[in-house]
Amino acid sequence: MDNTLTLIKTVYEINQLELVAAPQIILAGRSNVGKSSLINCLASRKKLAKISSTPGKTRSLNYYEVEPHGYYIVDLPGYGYAKCSKTERAKWGKLIDRYLQDNAYIAAAAVLLDSRLTPQKNDIEMISYFKHCNVPILPIMTKSDKTKxxxxxxxxxQWEDILKVKPLCVSSKSGMNRTNLWNLLDRTAIP
Ligand code: GDP
Incomplete structure (x- = not known):
């Protein structure tokens, strides 16, 4: 049976955060990396996650429940916004800090990396931040249909040299490695 993905909760402010007592996998990546498309591809639905026409506009933590396993995929919207004020950025950082703080339910962070780009500074910074918080990294290369x-x-x-883990190449357009990605997420969340 295929996994199902349901948006359960959206958090915009620190005071809306509460500890969810189930395994969680973070989905993170720069805006425009293809995160919404990947969520829709995993869900086999066209409009579960909003595909961004304005990158970086939505700024919330989105909790998607994965059934039948009962774990969560937590979407942390794109970092590296060009058009966002310092105040907004700081607020966003604080929300993520608080979400990660003392959260023993986080199994890993699936970090989305654009398969067309060599390792980028802001991706490496995000990865360092997760590592600093003791969150294991699952590197995922998106838009693989666009590359040879x-x-x-x-x-x-190049990523394997940096991370010591080989990224999984996926495409939301062609469905490349969709099942392998689900298997990886299931195995990581429910060991
Ligand atoms: P997000 O900002 O990370 O949520 O990125 P989106 O999912 O909104 O995607 C950004 C752009 O990349 C959109 O125009 C998508 O249609 C396109 N895109 C996303 N994933 C893929 C993919 O696997 N293949 C191709 N060819 N385009 C993609």
Missing amino acids: QRERAKVQS
Whole structure:
């Protein structure tokens, strides 16, 4: 049976945060990396997550429940906004800090990386931040349909050198590795 994905909760402010007592996998990535598309691809639904026409506009933590397993995918919207004030950025940082603080239910962070780009500074910064918080990293390379196999393998090995883990290459457009990604998420959340 296929997993189902349901948006359960959206959190905009620190005072709306409460500890969810079930395993959680963070989904993180720069705006425009293809995160909404990937959520929709995993859900096999077109409009579960809003595909951004204005990158970085929505600023909330979105909790998606995965059934039948009972864990959560927690969408942390894009970092690296071009058009966002310092105040907004600081507020967003505080919300993420608080979410991660003392949260023993976080199994890993699936970090989305654009398969067309060599390792970027802001991706590495985000990864360092998760590592600092003792959150294991699952690197996922998005938009793999847009790259040639050789080009992709090169970026994949650059990330592997940095992370010591080989990224999984996916495409929301073609469905490449969709089942493997679900298996990876299931295994990580429910060991
Ligand atoms: P988000 O900002 O990370 O949520 O990114 P979106 O899911 O909104 O995607 C940003 C843009 O990339 C949109 O125009 C998508 O149609 C496109 N996109 C996302 N995933 C893929 C993919 O796997 N393949 C291709 N070719 N385009 C994609």
